[in-house]
Amino acid sequence: MSFLGAAGTVTGSRFLAQAGGRSVLVDCGLFQGYKQLRARNRQPLPFTPADLDAVLLTHAHIDHSGYLPVLVRDGFDGPVFATAATRALCSHLLPDSGFIQEKDAEFANRHGFARHRPAKPLYTRADAERSLKRFRDAPFMRDFEPVDGMTARYSRAGHILGAASIRLEIGGTRVLFSGDLGHHGNPTVPPPDPPPDCDVLVVESTYGNRTRNDEDPENELVDVVRDTVGRGGTLVVPAFAVGRTQLLLYYLEKLTREQRIPPVPVFLDSPLAINATEVFLDHPNDHRLTIAQARDVCGLPRFVRDVEASKALDADPMPKIIIAGSGMATGGRVLHHLKTYAPDRRNTVLFTGYQAGGTRGSKMLAGVESIKIHGQYWDVRAQVRNLDMLSAHADRDELLDWMSAMARPPKQVYVVHGEAEAADALRHAIQERLGWPARVPEHGEQVALQRR
Numbered sequence: 388m389s390f391l392g393a394a395g396t397v398t399g400s401r402f403l404a405q406a407g408g409r410s411v412l413v414d415c416g417l418f419q420g421y422k423q424l425r426a427r428n429r430q431p432l433p434f435t436p437a438d439l440d441a442v443l444l445t446h447a448h449i450d451h452s453g454y455l456p457v458l459v460r461d462g463f464d465g466p467v468f469a470t471a472a473t474r475a476l477c478s479h480l481l482p483d484s485g486f487i488q489e490k491d492a493e494f495a496n497r498h499g500f501a502r503h504r505p506a507k508p509l510y511t512r513a514d515a516e517r518s519l520k521r522f523r524d525a526p527f528m529r530d531f532e533p534v535d536g537m538t539a540r541y542s543r544a545g546h547i548l549g550a551a552s553i554r555l556e557i558g559g560t561r562v563l564f565s566g567d568l569g570h571h572g573n574p575t576v577p578p579p580d581p582p583p584d585c586d587v588l589v590v591e592s593t594y595g596n597r598t599r600n601d602e603d604p605e606n607e608l609v610d611v612v613r614d615t616v617g618r619g620g621t622l623v624v625p626a627f628a629v630g631r632t633q634l635l636l637y638y639l640e641k642l643t644r645e646q647r648i649p650p651v652p653v654f655l656d657s658p659l660a661i662n663a664t665e666v667f668l669d670h671p672n673d674h675r676l677t678i679a680q681a682r683d684v685c686g687l688p689r690f691v692r693d694v695e696a697s698k699a700l701d702a703d704p705m706p707k708i709i710i711a712g713s714g715m716a717t718g719g720r721v722l723h724h725l726k727t728y729a730p731d732r733r734n735t736v737l738f739t740g741y742q743a744g745g746t747r748g749s750k751m752l753a754g755v756e757s758i759k760i761h762g763q764y765w766d767v768r769a770q771v772r773n774l775d776m777l778s779a780h781a782d783r784d785e786l787l788d789w790m791s792a793m794a795r796p797p798k799q800v801y802v803v804h805g806e807a808e809a810a811d812a813l814r815h816a817i818q819e820r821l822g823w824p825a826r827v828p829e830h831g832e833q834v835a836l837q838r839r
């Protein structure tokens with residue numbers, strides 16, 4: 388097995404498992420965040436895409452799925468297995484990602500700050516659409532053979548709609564990939580299933596060094612909305628289109644209905660988040676809301692699909708809540724709103740979860756006085772807060788609880804999908820509290836899978 392991404396970092400999840408002349412890739416994610424990480428998206432893979440037999444996706448987030456269009460464009464023509472909800476979400480996320488790559492390249496060329504001239508998109512919307520044809524549905528809680536001689540089983544990971552952990556039986560070894568794990572307190576998606584037995588565990592560690600802030604997200608949200616509206620300001624929420632946006636809408640609808648926050652207009656200014664919200668409505672078996680609840684939640688915001696209507700939001704001085712992508716302010720329409728709203732101290736920029744190092748989100752939370760957007764610096768005088776209890780990730784204790792529900796200890800644990808400190812803290816906790824051998828693999832490292 389080779390760790391081709393998410394080793395010592397949170398993005399670019401890609402794990403290559405090989406046995407008996409067969410090879411599968413578990414997750415095919417994009418690297419995000421620091422420039423040197425993003426540069427890895429341009430480096431050639433250490434295998435020939437055409438030689439790969441299958442891809443298995445844990446969930447739809449771009450850091451787990453966003454490299455598929457490159458893989459398919461460069462010759463991969465096998466199946467991509469994913470749950471029905473993941474497939475539906477990817478049908479919006481991947482073309483959107485291709486579109487963003489095209490726009491970014493175009494923008495860099497137009498404004499002359501491309502390092503490579505002309506800047507070329509990593510992939511296009513058309514590449515992404517072609518990759519969607521490779522998708523096949525993977526069932527939950529039923530063994531199936533993605534490739535002859537290998538068995539896979541998807542269980543719920545409780546992270547976002549359709550998210551799974553995957554147990555792969557390959558060459559006589561059972562490897563369990565946790566995927567991104569959610570937690571029991573998420574009112575919108577069902578909690579993670581207990582983990583099945585395995586020989587080797589590959590576990591995420593995004594919050595491996597943190598315990599969830601026990602503050603009630605509802606109280607925090609009430610404070611932020613009331614404070615901001617009380618100052619006559621606008622609340623700009625850079626939100627992840629899939630998962631976080633629907634969770635946020637759930638809380639905003641509830642708090643508005645209970646009259647705990649003033650009834651200011653809520654705008655969902657992201658065609659991608661609007662589509663993801665509609666996918667949510669289409670998959671009632673994958674979320675926790677009743678059909679009526681789901682309809683109320685999705686009916687709260689005004690949908691802003693059109694670019695002109697999005698720009699008009701910046702000309703309107705009335706207090707309001709704008710939810711726009713991207714969640715770490717690395718791109719998307721939220722950048723335009725930040726230019727308008729970040730320089731004014733009446734406003735609040737409310738992040739809603741993990742901010743990878745190197746992103747605008749992490750810089751703003753660290754308290755920078757200005758932020759670079761589209762080649763220009765903009766003052767940050769607005770309040771900047773993080774409602775990170777909305778995170779869709781389990782914290783250290785929840786990760787340990789999940790692991791300790793395993794009937795028998797695995798022979799080896801690999802801790803992935805965490806910044807160096809978080810991964811190392813979880814590794815340490817696994818060794819101390821569970822007594823299991825655990826290691827943080829190096830980027831690109833290859834390990835032999837122990838046989839049972």
Ligand SMILES: [Zn+2]
Nearest residue numbers: 446448546567
């Ligand atoms: Zn995720």
